[in-house]
Amino acid sequence: MLRISRITDYGTMILVHLVASSGQVCSASDVAAGTRVALPTVQKILKLLTRSGLVVSSRGAEGGYSLGKPADTISAADILDVLDGPVAITECSHSDSQCELESHCQVGGSWQKINKAIRVALDEITLADLARPARELPVQGLTRGITRTVHRIERE
Amino acid sequence: MLRISRITDYGTMILVHLVASSGQVCSASDVAAGTRVALPTVQKILKLLTRSGLVVSSRGAEGGYSLGKPADTISAADILDVLDGPVAITECSHSDSQCELESHCQVGGSWQKINKAIRVALDEITLADLARPARELPVQGLTRGITRTVHRIERE
DNA sequence: CGCATTCCGGACTAATATGGTCCCATATGG
DNA sequence: CCATATGGGACCATATTAGTCCGGAATGCG
Numbered sequence: 001m002l003r004i005s006r007i008t009d010y011g012t013m014i015l016v017h018l019v020a021s022s023g024q025v026c027s028a029s030d031v032a033a034g035t036r037v038a039l040p041t042v043q044k045i046l047k048l049l050t051r052s053g054l055v056v057s058s059r060g061a062e063g064g065y066s067l068g069k070p071a072d073t074i075s076a077a078d079i080l081d082v083l084d085g086p087v088a089i090t091e092c093s094h095s096d097s098q099c100e101l102e103s104h105c106q107v108g109g110s111w112q113k114i115n116k117a118i119r120v121a122l123d124e125i126t127l128a129d130l131a132r133p134a135r136e137l138p139v140q141g142l143t144r145g146i147t148r149t150v151h152r153i154e155r156e
Numbered sequence: 157m158l159r160i161s162r163i164t165d166y167g168t169m170i171l172v173h174l175v176a177s178s179g180q181v182c183s184a185s186d187v188a189a190g191t192r193v194a195l196p197t198v199q200k201i202l203k204l205l206t207r208s209g210l211v212v213s214s215r216g217a218e219g220g221y222s223l224g225k226p227a228d229t230i231s232a233a234d235i236l237d238v239l240d241g242p243v244a245i246t247e248c249s250h251s252d253s254q255c256e257l258e259s260h261c262q263v264g265g266s267w268q269k270i271n272k273a274i275r276v277a278l279d280e281i282t283l284a285d286l287a288r289p290a291r292e293l294p295v296q297g298l299t300r301g302i303t304r305t306v307h308r309i310e311r312e
Numbered sequence: 313c314g315c316a317t318t319c320c321g322g323a324c325t326a327a328t329a330t331g332g333t334c335c336c337a338t339a340t341g342g
Numbered sequence: 343c344c345a346t347a348t349g350g351g352a353c354c355a356t357a358t359t360a361g362t363c364c365g366g367a368a369t370g371c372g
Contacts, residue, residue: 060340121273216369
């Protein structure tokens with residue numbers, strides 16, 4: 001349904017937590033406690049974020065994680081690339097697939113346009129924006145028909 | 157990975173086929189033959205499209221499907237709503253979930269902004285655009301890192 | 313009238329993706 | 343040298359998605 005993965009959702013929470021704690025390293029346990037996301041999941045996500053450079057880690061006792069670069073230089077697209085895989089609405093690239101032979105697949109170009117528009121939107125939002133408590137935004141009614149996917153609700 | 161479902165992908169092909177055959181009704185078999193998508197799948201998708209009004213059907217011998225309204229009045233968002241479910245990047249709406257209590261979930265507002273941007277992009281593209289053979293667009297290198305998801309390739 | 317054709321509705325199975333957990337290795341500081 | 347942490351990956355459970363199939367109802371034609 002064109003939605004991001006739960007991992008990405010958690011990942012942004014984790015990153016926001018690191019933004020709030022910038023200056024000090026956080027262990028995975030700290031992050032888990034702060035975000036209420038299960039520890040093993042936090043560990044998994046932090047590893048992914050570390051490998052990509054969005055966060056840096058120090059090992060050993062007194063080790064932990066901290067943000068790898070300023071929050072306003074990390075875009076939502078960066079986060080999605082790391083945790084959700086590259087954004088690709090669709091890709092009809094195989095040059096000799098049957099659908100091409102049928103000459104009914106000229107659709108690709110327009111999907112690319114859509115893909116670009118999404119990409120731009122994701123590039124413009126930074127982690128700093130996400131961390132900003134924009135709690136009560138005027139939700140201008142454009143989320144018509146959104147189903148409650150209800151992420152992040154651990155039944156405790 | 158923020159990608160549309162295969163059903164939606166096939167669905168656009170089917171709709172484009174109907175656009176190309178506008179004026180005459182097409183049976184499900186016709187569409188399957190024209191698009192090279194397996195017949196049962198075509199039937200399933202055409203049912204969904206019919207129920208939503210994007211295509212109209214006539215039953216009985218000599219029956220079939222045709223476009224329900226002009227191609228330039230059907231947006232990509234319409235198609236996605238029908239075949240992919242409503243577009244909802246994420247929804248953190250549950251008012252008393254733990255993550256809210258932790259005050260780390262102020263992320264919602266920004267996701268809504270992204271959601272809106274995507275919505276706009278999807279609203280602006282019409283089926284007529286998708287049907288237009290824009291085969292050789294200058295793919296301006298903005299699909300960096302796209303993995304080849306390679307839909308639509310039946311191994312025959 | 314009866315039959316072939318074609319859509320209608322839904323059930324069902326199989327394949328795939330995702331989420332989540334766990335284990336062992338490695339590094340580090342006290 | 344031991345407690346604390348991360349690093350890397352295997353692993354299984356579950357949810358989602360794809361895809362198929364079947365019986366039923368409508369319609370046109372001989």
